Amino acid sequence: MTTRRRARRVVPAMLAALALSLGVAQATGASAHPRAEGKPLPAPHMVHVSKPKLINPSGHAQPKVRKDQGPLPTVSRNKLAELKAAAAKHPAKHRPKVTGGNSAKMLKQPSQGSFEGLSQPCCVRPPDTEGAVGKGQFVEVVNGAGFGVFSKSDGSLLKNVxxxxxxxxxTQTIFNPRVVYDKKWNRWVISAEALPESSTVQKVFYAVSTTSDATKDFFLYTFDPPENPGDLYDFPQLGLDQDAVIVTANIFDSGLNYVRSRAFGIAKADLYNGRDFGFLYFDLGTPGTVAPPVVEDNNSSDFLVAATASGNKLSLFKATGLGRSNENIVQQPDVPVTAYTVPPSGRQPGTSSLLNSGDSRFGNNSTQIGNQLLNIHTINDSGFPTPTWYQINTDTSALTATGEVFESPDSDDFNASVAGSPVGGNATNNIGRMFFSWTSTNAMSAPHQVRVKSGGRLATDPVNVIGGNTHSTASTFYDPTGDAVERWGDYSAVTINPSSTSTCPVGNRAYVVNERQISTTSWGSRIGKLGFCS
Incomplete structure (x- = not known):
């Protein structure tokens, strides 16, 4: 049993751990029976995308320099400021020593290696750190530095564009990059967006590799989102099912007020073969930032999830036939969760400058296996920014389990991501492995600057992941602008290694990438691996 740093969720956590250890799914705060779905959501536009260019680019055209304001909030900026002020109002106190967390097998191997990722060119921040692992390569995409291909065997940089x-x-700055690796078809999918050229022109980009080798050719697609004049398409995310690439995005009006969330699916048969294509452009309303799934099996339905800045429920959507002729999206019953609100900023020793821990959105895609959906966001728990993960039963719109991720009783932890594996799962609980990455600082009992962290849990482990592996620790605080709160991360990534070794079958190892700090004024990134294997 785990002694919790935060006492408010001890009983649900204990029940979840007991249920999982017995192989029994737990419904928390909701009926264990399926509930009625809503009406299909509208798709007011059909978007047509022309045939792509075939490219194999090189070079480093100088990016336009801008100070990124971070992801736009899906609540009013005044409301977010109020929530952040409330989070900082009561400083956290030292907590008693916490035990439990990672499995013994994971702790025996505190690191399975890491290597340096892409770093900051002049003046571009935050990095929006994203990456994915393939058969022999790791691909990273970050603001400013662009697209990098690394060898998994020795961490060498094979290509950077x-x-x-x-x-x-x-014409405009390109930002908000995402990348996924489709292990079924051995393709890399990269997306990004540019700032608007005018009130009616904003470019969105998709690049799809023609093979598993990311140093070779890509198909390059581009389109303009069919939004109202002056609207901004922002914070797109990428997911995958067996037949489609799944995309979500937030839309803001000319005053940068949140007005809707979008979702659509692009047929792989078209995208991967260099064809022109069309897709329905769904309007999901205003649930907040919606995360698409990476679907790890042949499920015919995809489940998308959203969290607002504060609340006691998650919004759930069921998509069927994305990228095909029968596509539709239906809102599901809300998923009840313990009430949460936005996290306080991360503290750094030796300075009053804080690191922005973001809001409570799901910043990365989910893992979907069978009827289980896994994702993570950062919330305020007793004055600490704390990543909190949820495993959702999509049949019942109820939690199977939930837990927290942190380094120590008084660390500040944020910028988290998670991926799940079916290895060790069963018919009741399809997710047998979880892998995490996050940022940690400590300005209290054991001071340290920014760290790149990773950790994992088996389905039978305690629900909290505590301690974890350290892949990088900064030697000084981060304060590049002198602002009271500095931009940090915006997101990170965890992906399951699709290759096996004689001592590590597929599904037991993951790769992580997260922002690290090089100096007071510059950022870098660190790519690491971890696993329940040698």
Whole structure:
């Protein structure tokens, strides 16, 4: 049993751990029976995308320099400021020593290696750190530095191209990059967006590799989102099912007020074969940032999930036939969760400058296996920014389990991501392994600067992941602008290794990438691996 750093969720956590250890799904705060779905959501536009260019770019066209304001909030900026002020109002106190967390097998191997990722060119921040692992390569995409391909065997950089060169576009800044690896078809999918050129023109980019080798050719697609004049398409995310690439995005009006969330699916048969295509452009209303899934089996339905800045429920959507002729999206019953609100900022020793821990959105795609959906966001728990994960039963719109991720009783932990594996799962609980990455600082009992962290749990472990592996620790605080709160991360990534070794079958190892700090004024990134294997 785990002694919790935060006492408010001890009973649900204990029940979840007991249920999982017995192989029994637990419904928390909701009926264990399926509930009625809502009406299909509207798709007011059919978007047509022309045939792509075939590219193999190189070079480093100079990016336009801008100070990123971070992801736009899906509540009013005044409301977010109020919530952040409330989070900082009561400083956290030292907590008693916490035990439990990672499995003994994981702790025997505190690191399975890490290597340096892409770093900051002049003046671009935050990095929006994203990456994915393939058969022999790791691909990272970050703001400014662009697209990098690394060898998994020795961490060497095989190729690095700026986004301006990669996408052949320099009219506006390209940002918000995402990448996924489709292990079924051995393709890399990369997306990004540019700032608007005008009230009616904003470019969105998709690049799809023609093979598993990310140093070779890509198909390059681009389109303009069919939004109202002056609207901004922002914070897109990428997911996958067996037949489609799944995309979500937030839309803001000319005053940068949140007005809707979008979702659509692109048929792989078209995207991967260099064809033109069309897709329905769904309007999900205003649930907040919606995370698409990476579907790890042949499920015919995809489940998308959203969290607002504060609340006691998650919004759930069921998509069927995305990228095909029968596609539709239906809102599901809400998923009840313990009430949460936005996290306080991360503290750094030796300075009053804080690190922005973001809001409570799901910043990365989910893992979907069978009827289980897994994702993570950062909330305020007793004055600490704390990543909190949820495993959702999509049949019942109820929690199977939930837990927290942190380094120590008084660390500040944020910028988290998670991925799940079916290895060790069963018919009742399809997710047998979880892998996490996050940022940790400590300005209290055991002071340290920014760390890149990772950890994992088996389905039978305690629900909290505590301690974890350290892949990088900064030697000084981060304060590049002198602002009271500095931009940090915006997101990170965890992906399951699709390759096996004689001592590590597929599904037992994951790769992580997260922002690290090089100096007071510059960022880098660190790519690490961890696993329940040698």
């Amino acid at each position: 700026s986004f301006a060169s990669f996408f052949g576009y320099s």
